Amino acid sequence: MLFKNKFWSITTGLMIAPMLYLIAFGWGIGNSMTIDGMSYISFVIPGIIAMSTMTISFGTVANGINISRTYDKTFEEFMTAPINMVSYTIGKIIASALRGMYSAALIISLSLLFRGNVNIDIYFIFIIILNCLVFSALGFMIGMIIDSHADMSKFSNFIITPMSFLCGTFFPLDKMPFLIKDVIWILPLTQTSIALRRNSELFLNPWIHPLILVLYFVILLIIGIKLCTKAE
């Protein structure tokens, strides 16, 4: 209902940041630079998609749940309803992931204007879906744990923003120093960036990266469900 009410503001809002990245890296750097044998714009588009879907999927549910719990108390309306908290958790996570997928569709449409050469197939879409689910589940968990909006911003500043820039989104991971590379490799956004590109030496096989994402999702989902069923 809220999505329908605010369709245009949501749609235009989802397009602003990716559009700016595409302008900066497309027109700014774009075809004058190559990475891993492809133009920079073709390299960066999957990273922008990964980063944007992460941010949207995480932020939609994290901020929504946090405000609902701590500020406008609409969370209590769901708690007093005869619904299963497991259903509520899964519903919220899927809804936020769908918002992330919607942003991916918008970015892919925009990237066509910048003539980015991106191979979009079933595997690509599958990885995007997993990425959205993982960060939506993370957002739900964080929204249930953190009790203030200020602390939500801190989490984004210390975790989400660094991930956005360091997990192979704007430059390949092999540019990183050895030990840092290993730590960053295990992060979910890195798995998504590697899997969406599929052309770097870090791409192990088609199943390892989605498997890691599924593992993240399952763990975060279980924690989210436990937090929700115990909420008072």
Added chain:
Amino acid sequence: MIVIRDLTKKYENLIAVNHLSLEIKKGEFFGLLGPNGAGKTTLVRMLSTLTGPTSGSIMMDDVHMDRNKTQIKSKIGVVPQHMNLEWEMTAKQNLELHGKLFGMKKEYMQERIHKLLNYIDLCDRKDDQVKTFSGGMKRKLMIARALLHNPDVLLMDEPTVGLDASVRRKLWDLMKGLNKDGMTVILTTHYIEEAQVLCNRVGFMDSGKLIELDTPDRLIEKFGQFVLECFDEGETKTFFFEDRESALEKAASISSSVNIRPSNLEDTFIMLTNRKMGD
């Protein structure tokens, strides 16, 4: 019928509800009064399943709340103290969301929405976003939302707080009408007059305990039908009398100005707790 047995709720070092036992009959309009921190809201939160007790039990129509939360939730409607409507949804959308959460069938839900919006005089504002509503309209919508699924019990936590007197009176009429139709209503309030006008029985809570429980009239009679107030030595002194003549006799012996009036529930509460509501 709601049966509460030896109910306790502890938060770290604070005992919010302290071994409270109470029975509320079907169709009763029951009021809970008490100062800030008495435990009223905690009790209502336990009755609405928002929080679980530390010990003790709550049964609703012989169904244990702890073991059958989903069943109990479908029987109660909750009007919380906070205005927890979805601000960016319309009045109708807020009700539809509630109906879907309670598993109502579409046609029945739409019928109830139409009926309730008429009942609360918000039919012409059904497609307006809630953020454009006044405080009284929001409260009425919250009551309508709590009634949508036709609950057996309505829990209202300070439903008229922050509203002006005329809106409060209109909400009283709404609540009286609901109780007249057979609904069990449990109300917490800081407004003594509200409890006196609306409730069949009133419970006074203080420090997590139920310190008095009776009809408003019997509670007023407990200390006397008339009150004499005088301001002496920097404080208001209160004396109770069974009749006006005795009060007038006392007044004759007091040099400062006096006020003689019928006693009310607030006087009873002050005597019971020895402090004013809202401290």
